[in-house]
Amino acid sequence: LLDLDKYIAPPMFSFRKRLLPVLSSRGCPYRCYFCAQNVVMPELRKRNMKLVVDEIESVHKDTGVDLFWFCDAIFPLSKKDAEIFCGEMMGRGLHRKVKWITETRADLVDRPLMKMMKKAGLYMVLYGLESGDAEVVARIKPGLELDAGRQAVEAARKEGVLTLGLFMIGLPGES
Numbered sequence: 643l644l645d646l647d648k649y650i651a652p653p654m655f656s657f658r659k660r661l662l663p664v665l666s667s668r669g670c671p672y673r674c675y676f677c678a679q680n681v682v683m684p685e686l687r688k689r690n691m692k693l694v695v696d697e698i699e700s701v702h703k704d705t706g707v708d709l710f711w712f713c714d715a716i717f718p719l720s721k722k723d724a725e726i727f728c729g730e731m732m733g734r735g736l737h738r739k740v741k742w743i744t745e746t747r748a749d750l751v752d753r754p755l756m757k758m759m760k761k762a763g764l765y766m767v768l769y770g771l772e773s774g775d776a777e778v779v780a781r782i783k784p785g786l787e788l789d790a791g792r793q794a795v796e797a798a799r800k801e802g803v804l805t806l807g808l809f810m811i812g813l814p815g816e817s
Contacts, residue, residue, distance in 0.1 A: 646705055649661060649662060649707075651709070651711075654806065655743075655766070660707050660708075660709060661707075661710070661711050662701060662707050662709075662710055663710070663711050663713045664697065664698060664711065664712050664713070664742070665712070665713055666691070666712060666714050666717055666718075666723075666727075667686065667687060667688045667715075667717070667719055668683045668686070668687045668714075669683040669686035669687055670683075670686065671686055672747070672783075674783045675781070675782050675783075676772075676782050676810065676813075679715045688719060691723055691726040692730055694727065695727060695730040695731060695734065695736065698740060698742075699734060699736055702736070702739060709740070709741050710740065710741075710742045711744075712743065712745065713745075714744075715745070716745065716747055716750065717744045717745065717746060718750075718759075721755060724755055727762065728758050728761065728762035729762075731762040736763065737761060737762045741763050741764075741765035742763050742764060743764075743766040743768070744759075744764065744766075744767055745767070745769075745770065746767060746770075747769075747770060747786065747790075748770070748771065748786065748790040748791040748793070748794035748795075749785070749786055749787070749790040749794070751794045751797060752793075752797060753797040753800065756798055756800075756801045756803060759803075760801040764803055765803070766804040766805070767794075767805055768805075768807075769791060769794055769805065769806070769808065770808045771807040771808060771809055772813070773809060773810065773813055773816070774788065775815070776788050777815060778814070778816055781814060781815060782810075782813060782814075
């Protein structure tokens with residue numbers, strides 16, 4: 643009942659195309675001090691990856707929308723989830739019909755995972771890089787090294803996946 647032509651990608655994506663959200667999980671297993679995920683949704687809840695693909699397939703069939711944005715804090719949460727999701731997308735032939743965008747932590751991605759996700763229709767990945775200052779990053783996101791961001795962006799570029807870095811300005815300790 644909605645005019646889906648009004649649901650287009652936000653300006654930060656630099657393309658204007660119909661885009662619909664998908665949610666495969668709520669909450670986040672990480673405890674970044676700046677993030678409200680664990681306050682708003684303290685319990686991590688994950689959906690079955692086959693059901694997530696069922697939803698994408700149904701919405702695509704019913705509406706013709708062919709671009710989906712995972713608005714999870716992190717997708718995929720694990721390599722196992724990625725393997726199941728990508729296997730379902732490719733097994734159903736959806737990787738030829740549908741593209742998807744996701745946001746994830748840079749330290750959760752490597753080149754083989756990126757390659758698999760690209761084959762399954764990944765179009766763009768948003769990385770929460772937060773800052774270019776190692777000390778600031780250590781304060782807000784324990785365990786995430788700046789080099790992980792470089793490696794994740796490089797893995798995406800080598801596989802032909804667009805990247806978008808998400809940064810925060812004015813974090814404690816910055817001047």
